[in-house]
Amino acid sequence: MATCNPGDEVIIPAPYWVSYPDMVLLAGGTPVTVECGIETQFKLTPEQLEAAITPKTKWFIFNSPSNPTGAGYTRAELKALTDVLMRHPHVWVMTDDMYEHLVFDDFEFCTPAEVEPGLYDRTLTCNGVSKAYAMTGWRIGYAAGPVALIKAMGTIQSQSTSNPCSVSQYAALEALSGPQDFLADWRMVFQRRRDLVVGMLNEAKGIRCPKPEGAFYVYPDIAGCIGKATPAGTLISNDEVFATALLEETGVAVVFGAAFGLSPNFRISYATSDEVLREACSRIQRFCATLV
């Protein structure tokens, strides 16, 4: 049975969604982050996973497509990871499939227990209605996994947050069981915005921006800006200074990479209008051009 005991390790590929390490700490475990840089398109390699597993490893947290990078693992890439996990039967998998429906081009979403049914009995598959159905405020997430684990989760939830209200549950039921055809249109809109943002950021001096497979984020690398200074004399020593100077001088707010465990980068959510995105990216281009 998978519970977290003191000393239990949880492998989290970085950059990660900010809540994962704190969730692990709250459960009494020890987060073990593994940096996945731009050279692998922010994806964990099987060699990195193998090296991170110890006898104390309890969980591996997987998120594809990812917040903050939008990176999605192909079936072959995921199979290479599940092959490693099959060699370590003490490791459980928590997969966060939140961006399942937000994938672009020909990318095919897949999830660990589907790619490797041998992992079924030690996989917790999580999802929610916040992203694909734009229902963030309704606060509905859901999970599927082995009965004993789900029962234990229910016990904790019933004594902490109790339960989501019935109004939200019915709204989520309608979203999940109703017509899904609007998703294809949404995907096209997000794909257009992704291409706009990636194209414009790659024209900014000192920025490299990989093209993500899904979600609605980009995670550009700003190594080419580090060590330079703004016209006002601020030395861009790290991504936090970059984000602060960008905000103060141009009014554009981005989240700096250190918050997600991988620097020097920043994250943009492109879940906003083309017009706003075009203006923001133009300002970023002008800001980068002034750095010396």
Ligand SMILES: Cc1ncc(COP(=O)(O)O)c(C=O)c1O
């Ligand atoms: C990867 C990932 N998982 C889970 C969540 C949680 O979403 P919510 O609490 O809105 O259901 C988010 C939200 O940003 C996310 O990006």
